[in-house]
Amino acid sequence: LVTGASDDDPSGIATYSQAGAQFGLAFIWTALVTFPLMSAVQEICDRTALATGEGLGELAVKRFHRTGRAVLGVLLIVLIIANALNIAADVVAIGSGMTLLNAGPTWLWALLAGGTITFLLVIGSFARIALVFKVLCAPLLAYVVVAILGTHQWGQVVSHTFIPHIQFNKTYLALLVAVLGTTISPYLFFWQSAHRIEEMRDAPEGGNEPVPLKRLSRRKAGKKERMSRLDVFTGMAFSNIVMFAIIVATAQTLHIHHLTHIQSAAQAAKALRPFAGRFASAIFALGFIGSGLLAVPVLAASGSVGMAGLLGREWGFSRSIRQAPVFYGLLALGTVGGTAFSLLHVNPIKLLVLVAVINGVAAAPFLFVVMRISSSHRLMGKDVNGLTANILGWLTAAIMAAAAIALFATGGL
Numbered sequence: 001l002v003t004g005a006s007d008d009d010p011s012g013i014a015t016y017s018q019a020g021a022q023f024g025l026a027f028i029w030t031a032l033v034t035f036p037l038m039s040a041v042q043e044i045c046d047r048t049a050l051a052t053g054e055g056l057g058e059l060a061v062k063r064f065h066r067t068g069r070a071v072l073g074v075l076l077i078v079l080i081i082a083n084a085l086n087i088a089a090d091v092v093a094i095g096s097g098m099t100l101l102n103a104g105p106t107w108l109w110a111l112l113a114g115g116t117i118t119f120l121l122v123i124g125s126f127a128r129i130a131l132v133f134k135v136l137c138a139p140l141l142a143y144v145v146v147a148i149l150g151t152h153q154w155g156q157v158v159s160h161t162f163i164p165h166i167q168f169n170k171t172y173l174a175l176l177v178a179v180l181g182t183t184i185s186p187y188l189f190f191w192q193s194a195h196r197i198e199e200m201r202d203a204p205e206g207g208n209e210p211v212p213l214k215r216l217s218r219r220k221a222g223k224k225e226r227m228s229r230l231d232v233f234t235g236m237a238f239s240n241i242v243m244f245a246i247i248v249a250t251a252q253t254l255h256i257h258h259l260t261h262i263q264s265a266a267q268a269a270k271a272l273r274p275f276a277g278r279f280a281s282a283i284f285a286l287g288f289i290g291s292g293l294l295a296v297p298v299l300a301a302s303g304s305v306g307m308a309g310l311l312g313r314e315w316g317f318s319r320s321i322r323q324a325p326v327f328y329g330l331l332a333l334g335t336v337g338g339t340a341f342s343l344l345h346v347n348p349i350k351l352l353v354l355v356a357v358i359n360g361v362a363a364a365p366f367l368f369v370v371m372r373i374s375s376s377h378r379l380m381g382k383d384v385n386g387l388t389a390n391i392l393g394w395l396t397a398a399i400m401a402a403a404a405i406a407l408f409a410t411g412g413l
Contacts, residue, residue, distance in 0.1 A: 002294065003042060003192050004235035005137040008242045009295030010093030010288045011086050011355060012182045014262065016243055019175055020250030022260045025160040026172075027179060028251070031244035032161055034183045037399070039236040040392035041367065044374045044385065045189045046232050049196040050225060051383035053210035056193050057309020059373045073310055075365055079186055080303035080334060082358045087114070087299050087338025089351045090292040095342075097289040101282060107343060114339025117296050118332055122321065137294060139287035143245040150252040157248060170407075174357060177407045180400060181360025183243065187302035189370055194305040194316065196228065201318050208318070214381060225383075296335060304330035361404040367397035 019027040048059060060072050095110035103109065151157055166172070200210035213221040254260070301317070308315035308327040315327035371393045374385045385393065 001134060001231075001235045001238060002195060002298070003188055003232075004237075004239035005134065005140070005291055006191070006295040006298040007038075007183065007185065007188060007239045008137075008140055008246075008291055009086075009299075010090050010292045011295075012243065013246060013288050013291070014089075014093070015175070015178050015182045016246040017250045017254075018262050019179055020247040021254040021262050022175070023167075023172065024251040024255040025156060025248070026165040026167065027175070028157065028160050028244055028247045029162070029164040030176070030179050030183070031240050031247065033164075034180065034243075035236060035240045037392060037396040038184050038188075038240070039233050040389060041184060041370065041396055042188065042192045042236060043229055043232045044389055044393055045192040045370060046196050046228055047225075047383055048370075048374050048380065049193040049200070049210070050213050050228060051380045053197065053200060053212040055197060055305055055309040055315070056190055056370065056373065057306040057315075058312075059379055060310060060369060061312065062379060063373050063376055064369075069310060071365075072369055073307070075362060075369075076303055076307045076310065078358070078362060079366075080307065080330065082355050082362070083187055083299040083303050084334050084338040084341065085351060085358075086355045087296050087334060088341040089355065090295050090299070091339055092342045094289050094292040097285040097292070100285040110342045111339060113293065114296070114335055114342065117293065118335040118339070121297055121300070121317070121331055121335065122328055134294070135290070137287065137290045139283040140242045140291060141245075142283040142287060143242060143249050147245040147248040147252070150249060152252075161244075173403070173407050177360035177403045178357050180403055181355075181357055181363060183240075184363055184396060184400065185359045186362050186366040187299055187359070189366055190302040190306045191298050192232070194301065198316055198318055201316070213383060296338070300331045300334035300338075303334065304328075357407070360400060361407075364397050364401035364404060367393065367400065371397065 016027075045056065048054075048056065052059060057076075061069060064072065091110040091114045092106065094113040095106035095108070098104060098109040099106045166176075197210050201208060203211065205211040205216065213225060216224065250262075254262070304327050305315050307330055308324065311326060313326040314324040316324060319327070321328045371385070371390070374380060374393070375390065377384050
C-alpha cells in the first residue's frame, strides 16, 4: 500500500490530471495495460528481497562486473537528482494543498513539510509516520466517487479502456512517456525491495537481520511468499484504480469544459470544485497532501538505498546514523535539496512532467538490471523468475524503451 500510494503522489496526480484534461479519455487504457506490468515488476523486486535478504544495490555488485556497476552508479545519480526534483514538486504541492485549505502561504508549508520530514526521517520515525500517511492517502479514493458520479457515457469509458487511442504526435507521446514514467517509476523498484527487507529485519526469526526464504521452513516460506505477493498486487491495484479514476474524473469534468491546461495538482483540485463541490475539493487537497508526505520519504530513500548498497555501505531506517552515515547523508541531501529547489518558484507542472519523462526514459535501463538479477540462478536459487515473470518483466522493459525512443524520434523533448 505504501508503494502504491506513493506512486499516486502529486507528480502522478498532476500528470494523470493533465492527461485527462488535455486528451479526455484517450489515456485511460494505460491504467489497464500498466497494472499487470507494474505488478509483475514490483513482485520481481519484492521477490529478490525475499529470496536473498539483500537490496538491489548489493545484488548488482554480485551480478555485474566493474563496468556494469559504474553504469548503474551513473543511473543512480540521475535517479537521485530526478527524485530531488520530484521532492521539490511534491513539497510545493503540499504547500499548495495547505493554501487551498486556507492554512497559509505555499512557500511556508513547503519549507515546513521538507524540514519536518527530514528531521523525522533522520531520527528514524518513518515506521510510525507512515501509518499516519497511509490514512491521509485514503481521500484519493474521492476521485473514484467523482469518476462514478460524473460519468454519463460509460460506453465510451469502456471502449477507451480496452481499445488504445494512441496519437502519434510529440505532445501525446511526451505525456505518454510521462504517464508510464510516473506509473512504472524506477525509484519504486528500489523502494519495494528495501521496504520488504526492512520488514524482514523486524521479523523475530533473524533478530536484526533479514532471513531469506531458503532459511525458513517450507510452510513459513510458502506463506510468506503468498502474503507478500498478495500485498504487492493489492497495493498496485489501489494505485491503478486511483490512476484510472483521476483520468476519468478530469476527462469528464475539466476536458469537456475545455479546462485543458492544468498547472499543478492543487489547480486540478480547485478546478474540480464547480463539478465536485467545495467539500470534495478539500478532500482532494488532503489526498495529495497525504500522498506527497508519503512520497517524499520514499523518493529520498530509494536512490539512497541503491547507492549505499552499491557502495557496500549499511542502509535503512532500522539503522542508526552512526551505522549508516552514507544512507542518511544521501537521504538528507535529497529532502533538503528538494526543499531548497522548491523555493525557486519553478512551474510545478513542467517540473512534474519533466521528472516523469526522466523516469520514463530511465526505467528501461533499470528494468534491465532488475531482470538480470532476478533471472540469476546463482543469486535467486529456486526463487528465480518463472516464465510469466520473465515475459512480463522484459515486455515492460521493451515498452518503456520503445516509448522513450518514440519520444526522441518525434522531438518530444
